[in-house]
Amino acid sequence: MMTNPGKLLILLGLSLTAAGLLLTFAGKIPLIGKLPGDLRIERENFTFYFPLGTCLLLSALLSLLYWLFRR
16 A cells, blocks of 8 residues: 555556546447447337446456556
């Protein structure tokens, strides 16, 4: 755990910046939201979308990055 609040604030700022960039450019990344396992249910007045495959891929990538940086 980080004991220095400055480092924690820098980490939080970088995380927010990364999340903002992902939200801004997610539509331009070809596979985001179109992977097998992404659920999309369309009805007359209702659309439900849950990117399960994308969530699993991002989770695996983030876990790998976390593991690499902790070593």
